[in-house]
Amino acid sequence: MGYTVRQVIKVMEEIAPSYLAEEWDNVGLLVGGLEDEVRKVMVCLDVTEDIVYEAVRKGANMLISHHPVIFEKLRSLRSDVGRERLVYLLARNGIAAYCAHTNLDKVSGGVDDVLAARLGLQDVKPLSVDQRERLYKIVVFIPKGHEDRVMDAMAGAGAGWIGNYSHCTFQINGTGTFMPLEGTNPYIGQQGRLERVEEVRLETIVSANRLDRVIKAMLEVHPYEEVAYDVYPLANRIEKHGLGRIGKLQHSMLLKEFVDKVCNDLGVSNVQVAGWRDTEIQTVAICGGAGGSLISKAYSSGAQVFLTGELKYHEAQAAAELGMVVIAVGHYPTEVFIVQELVYRLQKAFDALKYEIEVFAAETMSDIYKKVGR
Ligand SMILES: [Zn+2]
Structure with missing residues (x-):
């Protein structure tokens, strides 16, 4: 029996309902058609040329990415122009592309919860509650x-x-x-x-x-x-989903120890810290990716440190001026763990539905930033 993109999307909607996405975002099915046949699904953070060729090589009919492959307006679909080339290659190879971005960030069990779990945070709650769950x-x-x-x-x-x-x-x-x-x-x-x-x-x-x-x-x-x-x-207040998370460390620790822990837990060799001081850390606010818009929320929620992927220079400066430490780990290391989690959850759902669809994480994913120099 053949399975379709529509069936995979139904499962994704359970995991990360698209109505949770920010208005400016571009989530959902971006390339391909609802009735296209799916035998293999490949999950990745970004759609890159390496990723598209890996999908072709492995016979994946559908890509599920965190970052949207189409974001800016496409004015043409040329095979020799940057981003357009990716969309062109997907279409030419009959690969559907689906995106779950800010909806996957916000949803309970999504990017920010996976990051919070990785850091061992407890009593985790959304930093900025989204009440759109109907x-x-x-x-x-x-x-x-x-x-x-x-x-x-x-x-x-x-x-x-x-x-x-x-x-x-x-x-x-x-x-x-x-x-x-x-x-x-x-x-x-x-x-x-x-x-x-x-x-x-x-x-x-x-x-x-x-x-x-x-x-x-x-x-x-x-x-x-x-x-x-x-x-x-119903008009009940739901505080399950939202951008960012706030939680507590099992034991308070010095900032220096916390930084070591972050490097270990997230597999990075160093991080950028603004507002450094010798302070005990217990309450931690986090946001995967670019979390600059949550600085004041993190501060007013009582966090001693705000950890995110990346921040603009002046955002980090503003946070430090508030007296809150900010840590920028890099965009990729704060989000990459969602890929395995999605693979796991999709496979579990397909098995329960008896869909014979194979799901796997892309192997050619990599951080666009490479550490060079001494
Ligand atoms: Zn991101």
Whole structure:
């Protein structure tokens, strides 16, 4: 059986819903078509020429990258002009390219959470909360005795997940009434007679990206011909996703020790530090990539240090003037760990769905910056 780009995107939408992306960003399917066939998916941070040729060599039909291969407006699609050449090569080789960028940064379990975990931070929360996750309450009326089956189907499709708990529902018994009319084929009762049935009102919550799937799963196992169910939009405050993270070190340590730890944990030989002083570090704010816009958030959240990929000179200066230490590790080393995580999560999802799609991390990825000199 052939699998399509559309099916892979559905899984990616679960991992990093595209509605979380910043407005200026360019995420989603950037090259290729939804019905293109996919047998192998290659995951990478950036789409480069090496990456495209690796995909060709390994027979990958789809690339999933963190940074978008198309960002600036394309005015032509020439094979001899920088970025355009990459898009041209992808199209010519029939490789679809999908991007999850700021949505993957923000999402719970995304770039910044992976970075926080790498640094061993605890009590991790988003630094700048994004409240765009849309939640719905779904209520369904089920004849008594069938509620477990319906609940399992809905939970299996992603309803009722709160934190680390699944199958979160509320159930109450009551009486349902209905009168089957002409032309019906009722599960219970007879045409033209008012029926009273013991029913369970089951309610649970579901995120917007899973709503359709949950309704479909519920309808498939519900015994009634006409299922009574309601869907309500919710206005609950969700503090799960957002740019940057703030968390605590297991033990406080001197800045010097913290810098050594960062180098070890992130596999770099040195970092840039602004606002250096002999201070104890316990609360750490982080942001993978370019995190300059979060400096004041990091400071007002009580972090003693803000660690990011890269900062402009004057951003680092402003942070130091606030009295907060900033550490710039390099863009690539703060984001690269998401690649293996994505491979792992995609493979797990494909296995659960019984999709025979191979997923692997690109081998030709490398930091554009190389350490040279003495
Ligand atoms: Zn980045």
